[in-house]
Amino acid sequence: MADLEQPRLKVGFIPIIDCAPVVLAEELGAFERQGLEVEIRREVSWANVRDKLALGVLDASHILAPLPLAITLGVDSVTVPLVNVMTLEVNGNALTLSQALWREMEEAAPDLVASGHAPLVARALAAVVRKRAAAGAPQVVLASVFPYSPQNYMVRLWLSSGGLDPDRDVRLTVVPPPHTVAHLSGGVVDGYCVGEPWNQRSVVLGIGRVALTGPDIWKGMPEKVLGTTEAWAGKNPETLKALIKALLEASQWLDEPGNRAEAARLLASPRYLNTPAEVISRTLDLPDFHVFHRNHANFPWRSHADWFLKQMVRWGQASPSIDIEATSDRVYRTDLFRAAAREMGVACPEVDRLPPGGHGEPLVPAFEPMNHEFPASLRLGD
Structure with missing residues (x-):
């Protein structure tokens, strides 16, 4: 040694x-x-x-x-x-939504919610966002654990797959992982993206539903x-x-x-x-x-x-x-x-990088100002 x-x-x-x-x-x-x-x-x-x-x-x-x-x-x-x-x-990540928000989504777009397909479920959320905006109701509030986090990017990619602008159509906030369950239970947020076990904790308590998991965005x-x-x-x-x-x-x-x-x-x-x-x-x-x-x-x-x-x-x-x-x-x-x-005695890859898409990650388009209609190249499936 x-x-x-x-x-x-x-x-x-x-x-x-x-x-x-x-x-x-x-x-x-x-x-x-x-x-x-x-x-x-x-x-x-x-x-x-x-x-x-x-x-x-x-x-x-x-x-x-x-x-x-x-x-x-x-x-x-x-x-x-x-x-x-x-x-x-x-x-190891997931996005958990409150039971109340889930019911709103089922009422607004039952077929999309029932599909279980991440982009379609995101479109169901978009229907709720439009309905709330028309009624002058508060925006949907979603939390991630930090601005520079896989969870933040996961939420943004999911929202945009449903045609939502993450910086305009919803309110994104930050909640430390151990506090996510309490914030959801108290109605401070409508959902959160965090590593486990804090998603399962809300499911077990009956206050949340898992809308998607990290592998729905990028397996790996x-x-x-x-x-x-x-x-x-x-x-x-x-x-x-x-x-x-x-x-x-x-x-x-x-x-x-x-x-x-x-x-x-x-x-x-x-x-x-x-x-x-x-x-x-x-x-x-x-x-x-x-x-x-x-x-x-x-x-x-x-x-x-x-x-x-x-x-x-x-x-x-x-x-x-x-x-x-x-x-x-x-x-x-x-x-x-x-x-x-x-x-x-652990084997390592011979290269430091794989080409874009080589890890199965969503491709990122050329940089341009954010538009409300999100580029198709970043949508999560059809």
Whole structure:
């Protein structure tokens, strides 16, 4: 084992199922096997994670896949170069709507709702939006967990597939994941997009309906990554390598179907998700819904970063003049991941990018001002 520059670490996480590699690396002793003494810290919001990484209160954290890009570019309120050294999970999100909004959609467009097809259900929501506007009623309010998040882009793509302008026809807001259920129950929002188990929690309580899941938009969308500052990564290469290796061990364990029940039991602890294990299992046991390791799930594809940056430009969060490839190359550190994976005997792709559409992601059109009638190239099916 190489000498570690900083064996004692503070690693953050938000209570969502995709924090599982961080939690299980602790519970399985993977950190200890790599010579690390890790204090894992439960955080209350992605803004907290962002600020604590920037200030050095956290050495590394479970973080939204697009957020290191936004913080490095300075388009968020904090500007500190961050790096993503591995993906922690793909898939795992869903959009939950209140029972009241669902009933409005059934009344306005019963055939579209009954189809179960994501773009058609979005058109049912569009019918409600038009009906509310005609009556002078309040707009539909939908929450995601952060402006620079897969959830925000997932909601926007879904809304636009139904002919809605996400920035005009509905009101989009931000709610931290642990607070989503309470906001829906209290009528503060009409729906939210978040990682599990917070969608299943509303379903079990009878207050929400899942309208679509992440795979309805992009099967294989990267959700959370391991982020740290560029400066910390540069000063602690052996420590970072050990951290990646511990998380790789936990990710491999999590993808064994026989381990999912134990994972649900451990994640249910008040220290972590503070949610009944049965609720966690409802989603954790779904085939291919939570992918932690297989099919190169941990590889920090730079083409994933390219896609997120194009979304930021598309929705007016970043300037069209940004150098997308250079930013992706700086932030998504395939070199650091490969070095750790090699020592673990984990195979990596030979390239850093696939061509647009190579991951099955929705294609992003050439950049132009947002029009109310959304370009057909971004519609989610027929």
